[in-house]
Amino acid sequence: MITFLSGGTGTPKLVRGAREHLPDKEIAVVVNTAEDIWISGNHLSPDIDTLLYLFSGSLNTDTWWGVRGDTFRTHEELLTLGVDEYIGIGDADRALHIARGDLLRNGSSLTEATSTLCSRLGIAARILPMTDEEVATLIRTDSGTIHFQEYWVKHRGKLPIREVIRYSPTGPSATGEVLQAIRDADLVVIGPSNPVTSILPILECAGVIPALMDQFVIAVSPFIGDAPISGPAGALMRARGLAPDSAATFSLYREFCDLFVQDIRDPIDVPGSLRCDTLMTSGEKSAALAGSLIAAVRGR
Ligand code: GDP
Numbered sequence: 001m002i003t004f005l006s007g008g009t010g011t012p013k014l015v016r017g018a019r020e021h022l023p024d025k026e027i028a029v030v031v032n033t034a035e036d037i038w039i040s041g042n043h044l045s046p047d048i049d050t051l052l053y054l055f056s057g058s059l060n061t062d063t064w065w066g067v068r069g070d071t072f073r074t075h076e077e078l079l080t081l082g083v084d085e086y087i088g089i090g091d092a093d094r095a096l097h098i099a100r101g102d103l104l105r106n107g108s109s110l111t112e113a114t115s116t117l118c119s120r121l122g123i124a125a126r127i128l129p130m131t132d133e134e135v136a137t138l139i140r141t142d143s144g145t146i147h148f149q150e151y152w153v154k155h156r157g158k159l160p161i162r163e164v165i166r167y168s169p170t171g172p173s174a175t176g177e178v179l180q181a182i183r184d185a186d187l188v189v190i191g192p193s194n195p196v197t198s199i200l201p202i203l204e205c206a207g208v209i210p211a212l213m214d215q216f217v218i219a220v221s222p223f224i225g226d227a228p229i230s231g232p233a234g235a236l237m238r239a240r241g242l243a244p245d246s247a248a249t250f251s252l253y254r255e256f257c258d259l260f261v262q263d264i265r266d267p268i269d270v271p272g273s274l275r276c277d278t279l280m281t282s283g284e285k286s287a288a289l290a291g292s293l294i295a296a297v298r299g300r
Contacts, residue, residue: 003029005190005203006032018290031048033047070090128175128181188215194228196237274292
């Protein structure tokens, strides 16, 4: 079994590739929930949603969020009615958020709600929220502190970041299901997700790092040179006082990482790293990278 730690773009691309090598029931994905937000009365969990759509076969892989071919009728009506719904939520996507919102309002934990949705969508993989407690990534800007979604979607990542703040009133702790999935794995993979907003929130959940120490962990860099393949990872690393590159990413994972993977084009040298083509621009390339990781764990 492979257990992934995942955000909503880079690692799901690698999970797509892993599905070519092993059945879905042999895959578990521990998912960041620090970008979750209640919006227009419903519960958006962007990274979990991407994985639900990936495994159910409906993901829009042009954007790596939302449902392929979705319509935006309700979103457009809400804007006409003056509702400041700053995230363009598709109609089918919203149906999922309504269903999850209802489960949560009726007392399910996020883990239970996700498991219910997996059953209803016929998903055999285990999609596991990192925690059932409230966590949010907030961005302090010159004009106030805002939710990460507001920074990235409403302001298109253009505001200078003064500080990245993790808000969690209670902890947070990893769920028992998450710790079990790490312990049961033959291989744990930290995919090429945004270190600051996707992977660190998972690592900050109590119990995760000790569980990783006992396992063989491979981490894949989301950077080539001093830039991420996509998204705001560079600015977020700088805001944490880190260089936006593979060496700084490795420094965050060094304690428990057994094998670090860098792209063949990356000019930064992390001694001992495995060099692969990590640009997953097609299903075939995702499968080839996943295959190299599986070969690395078998060959050790
Ligand atoms: P988010 O939740 O949407 O921010 O997505 P993730 O955190 O899962 O992934 C974002 C990161 O994925 C970015 O920092 C990108 O550099 C990285 N990324 C996207 N596509 C690829 C790819 O094909 N290869 C690699 N190595 N990294 C990628």
